[in-house]
Amino acid sequence: MVNNGVKIExxxxxxxxDQIYALxxxxxxxxxxxxxxxxxxxNSGKTTFLRSLNRFNDLNDNFRFxxxxxxxxxxxxxDIAVGELRKKVGMVFALPIPLPLSIFENxxxxxxxxxxxDKNKLEEIVERTLKEAYLWDEVKDRLQVSGMKLSGxxxxxxxxxxxxxxxxxVILYDEPCSGLDPISxxxxxxxxxxxxxxxxxxxxxxxxxxxxxxxxxxxxxxMGDLVEIDRTDKMFTYPSDSRTNDYISGxxx
Amino acid sequence: MKHNPYRTExxxxxxxxxxxxxxxxxxxxxxxxxxxKGWPAISWEFLTAMPEKGMRExxxxxxxxxxxFLVLGTLTFALPLGVMSAIFLVEYAKDNVLTRLxxxxxxxLAGVPSVVYGLFGLGIFVMFLKFGASILAGSLTxxxxxxxxxxxxxxxxxxxVPQSFREVSLSLGVSKWQTIxxxxxxxxxxxxxxxxxxxxxxxxxxxxxxLFTVAAFYLPKLPxxxxxxxxxxxxxLYVISTQVPNVxxxxxxxxxxxxxxxxxxxxxxxxxxxxxxxKKKKW
Numbered sequence: 212m213v214n215n216g217v218k219i220e221x222x223x224x225x226x227x228x229d230q231i232y233a234l235x236x237x238x239x240x241x242x243x244x245x246x247x248x249x250x251x252x253x254n255s256g257k258t259t260f261l262r263s264l265n266r267f268n269d270l271n272d273n274f275r276f277x278x279x280x281x282x283x284x285x286x287x288x289x290d291i292a293v294g295e296l297r298k299k300v301g302m303v304f305a306l307p308i309p310l311p312l313s314i315f316e317n318x319x320x321x322x323x324x325x326x327x328x329d330k331n332k333l334e335e336i337v338e339r340t341l342k343e344a345y346l347w348d349e350v351k352d353r354l355q356v357s358g359m360k361l362s363g364x365x366x367x368x369x370x371x372x373x374x375x376x377x378x379x380x381v382i383l384y385d386e387p388c389s390g391l392d393p394i395s396x397x398x399x400x401x402x403x404x405x406x407x408x409x410x411x412x413x414x415x416x417x418x419x420x421x422x423x424x425x426x427x428x429x430x431x432x433x434m435g436d437l438v439e440i441d442r443t444d445k446m447f448t449y450p451s452d453s454r455t456n457d458y459i460s461g462x463x464x
Numbered sequence: 465m466k467h468n469p470y471r472t473e474x475x476x477x478x479x480x481x482x483x484x485x486x487x488x489x490x491x492x493x494x495x496x497x498x499x500x501k502g503w504p505a506i507s508w509e510f511l512t513a514m515p516e517k518g519m520r521e522x523x524x525x526x527x528x529x530x531x532x533f534l535v536l537g538t539l540t541f542a543l544p545l546g547v548m549s550a551i552f553l554v555e556y557a558k559d560n561v562l563t564r565l566x567x568x569x570x571x572x573l574a575g576v577p578s579v580v581y582g583l584f585g586l587g588i589f590v591m592f593l594k595f596g597a598s599i600l601a602g603s604l605t606x607x608x609x610x611x612x613x614x615x616x617x618x619x620x621x622x623x624x625v626p627q628s629f630r631e632v633s634l635s636l637g638v639s640k641w642q643t644i645x646x647x648x649x650x651x652x653x654x655x656x657x658x659x660x661x662x663x664x665x666x667x668x669x670x671x672x673x674x675l676f677t678v679a680a681f682y683l684p685k686l687p688x689x690x691x692x693x694x695x696x697x698x699x700x701l702y703v704i705s706t707q708v709p710n711v712x713x714x715x716x717x718x719x720x721x722x723x724x725x726x727x728x729x730x731x732x733x734x735x736x737x738x739x740x741x742x743k744k745k746k747w
Contacts, residue, residue, distance in 0.1 A: 265635065267631075267635065272558050294639055295637065296637070297635055297636065298636070301635065304635075306628070308629070308631075308632050310632060310647060320638075321638065324633075324638040324642050325637070325638075377637055
């Protein structure tokens with residue numbers, strides 16, 4: 212399935228919203244089971260890039276694009292139904308968004324819609340994904356409680372479990388820790404590190420240090436342009452572009 | 465007079481308070497007078513018997529039944545049509561000229577005087593489609609009248625469901641329709657229900673739309689089919705108040721009371737539902 216270890220291949224991707232040129236021609240390869248950190252200031256196009264990978268930009272009526280994105284060698288706009296794509300490419304949002312349902316029902320929301328209704332199977336999914344998201348021990352005795360009763364950090368791990376429940380290959384994180392305290396952040400990061408052998412992960416973050424801690428490679432976006440992409444350790448010690456250096460050393464952004 | 469903000473404050477408060485009380489007054493008076501004058505007429509016989517002696521005696525049973533039939537018929541047409549078009553407008557329609565035109569049309573539909581609906585119903589349903597003056601023609605006319613209410617409240621209910629719920633559902637690969645079915649509609653349902661009840665109370669209380677399309681002057685029997693005419697409470701009230709001489713005032717007020725009770729109790733249910741919904745709202 213995988214071509215030379217490449218999971219996602221983006222070729223000549225350009226994105227407009229109405230008249231706004233949000234993403235300039237972008238070529239990028241995302242390797243299988245790597246963690247790619249994506250950093251950059253506001254309006255740099257990093258979230259637009261992320262949302263193009265699960266075709267979430269399509270939700271915007273004014274969205275136009277050029278170029279192609281392929282997942283496992285298949286064009287995501289032509290060869291894969293959008294529902295199938297989003298099952299394979301899960302997303303964790305900036306704010307934790309539990310649905311107004313119990314913890315249990317939050318996790319199995321996806322599987323249920325995809326036709327899994329066997330009670331044992333659903334319980335199995337809940338236990339597995341909550342364990343993977345480091346939430347099981349905290350909630351195992353109160354799975355019927357509303358997901359909205361949990362703390363912010365717990366809610367975000369619940370959302371992570373919900374994403375895992377549809378068994379994705381790729382997980383997109385859109386600033387997943389922007390509203391969380393340091394301990395909750397650490398738990399999410401720990402989960403991400405443990406996922407390395409299972410999922411390809413792309414982390415958009417405002418927190419450059421988080422990218423430095425977690426990711427294998429880091430991409431730096433600025434004003435719709437990919438300025439630089441490299442191994443994280445190299446990027447954060449010897450960036451090849453002066454703008455990258457300015458950004459990660461906190462001179463702007 | 466010296467400038468005294470404290471006194472100004474007091475005057476402003478008193479004026480605003482007074483205005484509020486004045487608004488309340490007619491409501492209390494209307495309900496008070498109708499209950500006082502109509503209550504003596506209310507009896508089991510009044511509610512369940514046929515009218516007698518040129519509607520001067522007996523009951524108003526056929527008018528109550530007629531109104532209930534009309535409400536039921538109105539909902540049968542307006543509910544699916546209104547809710548479905550609201551779902552389309554909120555969830556599927558792109559923001560373009562056509563959509564804006566449709567929304568404008570709905571707003572205008574809400575502003576049409578009810579007697580115009582009556583004439584329209586007479587022209588289209590009674591005469592052109594040859595339904596005659598019938599429950600069918602009356603229900604269709606009332607349905608068109610309440611459509612904007614149902615569409616508007618349903619749209620508001622759908623729009624009040626956070627966009628993020630839809631995004632979460634879609635991000636899990638769930639289809640758009642399933643997203644609406646499981647992540648939007650359940651949370652919009654109480655709001656939609658409120659709109660339906662408001663529509664029902666409007667349909668039950670209007671006279672003009674049913675005047676030419678269904679209402680019978682005097683028909684002391686129950687309908688056999690949807691092509692029959694029926695008596696209806698608002699029109700019956702009009703008839704015994706203006707068209708029939710020597711009707712005991714207590715019969716008029718009794719009829720008004722029954723109509724008022726039906727409409728008010730529906731509004732009350734709407735209020736209870738809405739407050740329950742607000743309490744249950746968890747986001």
